[in-house]
Amino acid sequence: xxxxxxxRSRPLCLLVGVAFASSLLPSSARASENVxxxxxxxxxxxxxxxxxxxxxxMSMRTGWHTYWxxxxxxxxxxxxxxxxxxxxxxxxxxxxxxxxxxxxxxxxYGYQGEVLLPIEIVPPxxxxxxxxxxxxTFEWLECADVCVPGSxxxxxxxxxxxxxxxxxxxxxxxxxxxxxxPAPSEGWAFRAEAGARAISxxxxxxxxxxxxxxxxxxxEPLVVDYAAPQGFEKTGDGYRLTAIPAANAQGTPERLTGxxxxxxxxxxxxxxxxxxxxPVARGDPAPAPDSPADSRPPVSWHIVLIAVAGFxxxxxxxxxALRRNRS
Amino acid sequence: MTRIIxxxxxxxxxxxxxxxxxxxxxxxxxxxxxRDSDGKTVRLDAFKGKFxxxxxxxFQCPFVGKHYGSGNMQKxxxxxxxxxxxWLSVCSSAQxxxxxxxxPEAKKAMEEKGAAPSRFLLDPKGVVxxxxxxxTTPHMFVIDPKGTLVYNGAIDDKPSTDKADIxxxxxxxxxxxxxxxxxxxxxxxxxxxxxxxxKY
Numbered sequence: 001x002x003x004x005x006x007x008r009s010r011p012l013c014l015l016v017g018v019a020f021a022s023s024l025l026p027s028s029a030r031a032s033e034n035v036x037x038x039x040x041x042x043x044x045x046x047x048x049x050x051x052x053x054x055x056x057x058m059s060m061r062t063g064w065h066t067y068w069x070x071x072x073x074x075x076x077x078x079x080x081x082x083x084x085x086x087x088x089x090x091x092x093x094x095x096x097x098x099x100x101x102x103x104x105x106x107x108x109y110g111y112q113g114e115v116l117l118p119i120e121i122v123p124p125x126x127x128x129x130x131x132x133x134x135x136x137t138f139e140w141l142e143c144a145d146v147c148v149p150g151s152x153x154x155x156x157x158x159x160x161x162x163x164x165x166x167x168x169x170x171x172x173x174x175x176x177x178x179x180x181x182p183a184p185s186e187g188w189a190f191r192a193e194a195g196a197r198a199i200s201x202x203x204x205x206x207x208x209x210x211x212x213x214x215x216x217x218x219x220e221p222l223v224v225d226y227a228a229p230q231g232f233e234k235t236g237d238g239y240r241l242t243a244i245p246a247a248n249a250q251g252t253p254e255r256l257t258g259x260x261x262x263x264x265x266x267x268x269x270x271x272x273x274x275x276x277x278x279p280v281a282r283g284d285p286a287p288a289p290d291s292p293a294d295s296r297p298p299v300s301w302h303i304v305l306i307a308v309a310g311f312x313x314x315x316x317x318x319x320x321a322l323r324r325n326r327s
Numbered sequence: 328m329t330r331i332i333x334x335x336x337x338x339x340x341x342x343x344x345x346x347x348x349x350x351x352x353x354x355x356x357x358x359x360x361x362r363d364s365d366g367k368t369v370r371l372d373a374f375k376g377k378f379x380x381x382x383x384x385x386f387q388c389p390f391v392g393k394h395y396g397s398g399n400m401q402k403x404x405x406x407x408x409x410x411x412x413x414w415l416s417v418c419s420s421a422q423x424x425x426x427x428x429x430x431p432e433a434k435k436a437m438e439e440k441g442a443a444p445s446r447f448l449l450d451p452k453g454v455v456x457x458x459x460x461x462x463t464t465p466h467m468f469v470i471d472p473k474g475t476l477v478y479n480g481a482i483d484d485k486p487s488t489d490k491a492d493i494x495x496x497x498x499x500x501x502x503x504x505x506x507x508x509x510x511x512x513x514x515x516x517x518x519x520x521x522x523x524x525x526k527y
Contacts, residue, residue, distance in 0.1 A: 073462045074524035076486055106462060106524040141389075141488070146425045147523045149389050149488040221519030247349035247460060248479050248517035 032150040034064040035142045039134070039154035040116070042174040043165035046132050046158045049125035052165065053174055054156065055118040056080065056093075056138055058111065063144045067110040068098035070219055070258075072226045075108045075147070078117065078140035080154075085132050087124030094118045096180035097259050097273035098217055107226035108143075109217055116177040133157045182259040182273040189238070190276060192256040193283040198231070199224060199245055200285035201256065201276065204238035209272065211262035213292040214241045216276065218258040222246045231288030242288040256280050263292070349460030352479050352516045356470040357458040361417070364433040364447040369415070372474065378507055379413045380500070381468040382444065383461045383525060385426030386436050389488045390522035391464050395440050397490040400465075400482075404443040407504055416444040419456030424526035426464070427451060453527040463522030467500045471507065478503040480518030 035058055042053040056078070058066055067075040082090045095117065098109040121134065135155045142148050187206030192199070201216060213232050218224050224243040231242035241260070255277060262272045350357055356379075359371035371379065382400070385391055394400040404414050418433065420426035428436065433447045450456050459468060469478035483496035499515050506513045 071521075074522060076488070076521060103524065104527045105457075108524070139487075139489075143523070145526070146387070147389060222517060247351050250517055 032142065032148070032152075034061040034144070034148065035059065035066065035140065035150055037138055037140070037150070037152050037154065039136070039138075039156045040170035040173060041156060041158055041168045042118075042171050044158075044168040045161040045163075045165040046123050046127070047161060047163065047165050048123055048127040050165070051120055051122045053118050054121055054134060055116040055170070055174060055177060056154065057114065057116045057170075057173065058140070059114045060112055060142065064142050065099075065101055065108070065110045065112045065144075066115070066140050066142055067108065068217065069093075069095050070109060070217070070221060071141075072101075072108040072110075073106040075110065075143060076141040076149075078138065080119070080136045080138045082134070082136040084121075084134055084136075087127070088132070088134070089122045090136075091120035091122075094120075094181065096177055097182050097261055097271075100215070102227065103145075105227055109226075115180075116173050118174060118177050127160050129160060131157050131159050180273075182275045185275050185277070188274055190278040192278045192280045193285045194245070194252040194256075194280045195282070195284035196245070198242040198285050198287040199256065199280075200288075201241045201243075201260070201278075202235060202238060203241070203260065205262065205272075205274075209262060211239065211264065211272075213263040214239065215261050215263075215291065216241055216243060216258050217261065218243070218256070220253065220257065222249050223253050223256070229290045232291030233288040240288050241291070242285065244287065252282055253280055348458050350458070350468060350476045350479055352476050354476060355474055356468070356476045357455070359415075359448070359455050361448040361450055361455055362430070364430040364437070364449065366430055369446050369448055371470070374413045374470075375474060376472045377411060377413050378472060378504065379415060379470040380407065380504070381459065381470070382414065382416045383456065383464050383466040384416045384418050385420050385464040385523060385526060386428070386440075387425050388464045388523035393488050393490050393493070394465060394482060395442065397493050398441075399493050401441050401443055403498075403501060408443060408445055410504075410508060412504060412508075413446075414444040415446050415448055416442070417448045417450050417455060417461070419450040419453045419461060420526040421453060422451050425523075426526055453525070456525055456527060461525050463520040464525060465522055466520040466525070469500070469503050469507065469513075477507060477513055478516055480515075481520045484518070486521035 038057045040055050040057055046052065060066060067077045069077050071077055080093065084090060096115060098111060101108045101110060123132065133155060135153070137151065138154050139149065139151045142150055189204040191202040205211070215230055223246055225246050228244040233240050257277045260274050260276050264271060356371065359369070361369055363369050408414050418426060418428055430449060433449065437447060465482050467478065467480065467482050468476060471477045478500070480499060482500050483493070483498045485492040485496035499518055502515065503513045
């Protein structure tokens with residue numbers, strides 16, 4: 001996977017490479033082979049005492065993915081260790097709704113393409129100096145068929161101004177990131193029940209949403225079997241989603257927390273995501289039939305290709321056989 | 328013609344239908360019959376009466392690199408095999424996938440790293456890995472002298488590739504073995520393993 005230059009020419013390559021890379025990239029961006037990360041700010045300036053958002057943007061090469069807070073069967077969520085000016089504090093990473101990656105019976109939760117991970121920064125009420133530099137070490141794991149750890153020293157300097165900050169250049173990316181965040185659960189009704197056969201989540205969506213399927217990304221480990229298909233069905237006044245308990249679950253969880261993603265009726269309807277945090281009743285709910293949201297992704301391209309090739313080969317052989325019979 | 332179509336249909340369906348299995352704490356550990364790095368057949372039931380550790384390994388995975396590069400895994404292997412525990416390292420990487428090793432390659436890698444498992448088992452077809460539901464490298468299991476699975480999960484509680492985390496981590500495997508060997512109850516009998524996915 002990694003290409004090595006012959007040993008003798010390596011120092012020169014390295015030198016040229018570093019010079020080339022540093023001439024191209026802004027100070028906050030560092031390139032790994034497959035993932036580029038950058039620290040961005042939603043606002044153009046910092047106002048003392050007014051919280052604002054920064055975010056780590058991860059741009060992934062096709063075929064590579066990174067992870068959500070619960071990575072699923074394998075993987076690792078990204079983390080940041082801050083080095084902030086005195087009096088500043090940083091909140092946790094706020095996680096956009098993830099996607100599923102099913103590979104050889106192993107299910108992971110994460111992101112592909114591009115994702116922005118927003119983090120709230122609280123500056124102190126009094127700030128000396130006319131700029132503030134936020135720095136941090138950002139670490140992540142990137143995986144395709146193999147996994148590579150990545151690490152980057154991020155830096156971002158912002159002017160300090162006494163007035164309300166105006167939006168920065170990256171503000172539209174933050175608006176996009178918020179659209180991918182799970183919404184708070186106001187207007188939703190949830191009821192969770194767990195037993196040996198299934199963990200069941202009954203829900204009613206606001207404004208009569210009519211999902212085609214749904215998937216629950218559970219926050220905590222050892223609650224559900226990630227790779228097992230989830231069930232989904234319509235109930236009298238709402239819907240019911242079920243997940244298979246983890247084989248080695250140690251008892252029933254007190255609360256069920258995670259992100260519920262609804263799949264729209266048509267493929268073009270954007271998916272809706274909502275935060276779930278409900279107490280769990282003990283019972284013996286039955287698994288619901290497999291969710292249509294689950295039946296779609298596993299039809300991968302190689303299966304389609306095998307099918308096309310198979311039928312093509314069959315047609316060819318049939319023609320060949322016919323010709324031989326005639327002669 | 329029909330036979331060819333039937334074959335094509337079988338080819339299409341084959342990768343979709345796959346059984347799901349797992350080794351469950353408190354239940355009998357699935358049977359093992361594999362060749363080791365010396366080409367000898369190893370069976371799990373031959374070790375009845377002893378505690379057995381199973382360690383899923385892929386020497387090219389950065390999480391495995393963390394525990395071998397720091398000497399942590401070798402230290403655990405030496406400590407517990409000296410205490411009479413049987414330690415089986417298992418490689419389930421399929422031929423052509425990351426981490427796949429032949430017997431001689433496994434021996435060479437073990438020698439270079441100073442690894443000291445009792446045996447190194449080759450599972451290139453993934454039969455044993457799938458029977459245990461091995462998800463990651465590393466993924467650790469402990470089997471008691473009666474053949475019951477008593478631990479399934481991570482090596483420790485600090486999911487990372489950073490060697491510096493080993494010192495401050497709570498080692499679940501060591502805790503499970505220490506409790507087992509002194510006849511105490513295992514406090515954490517299951518945890519979510521962390522690492523690279525097993526390259527079946």
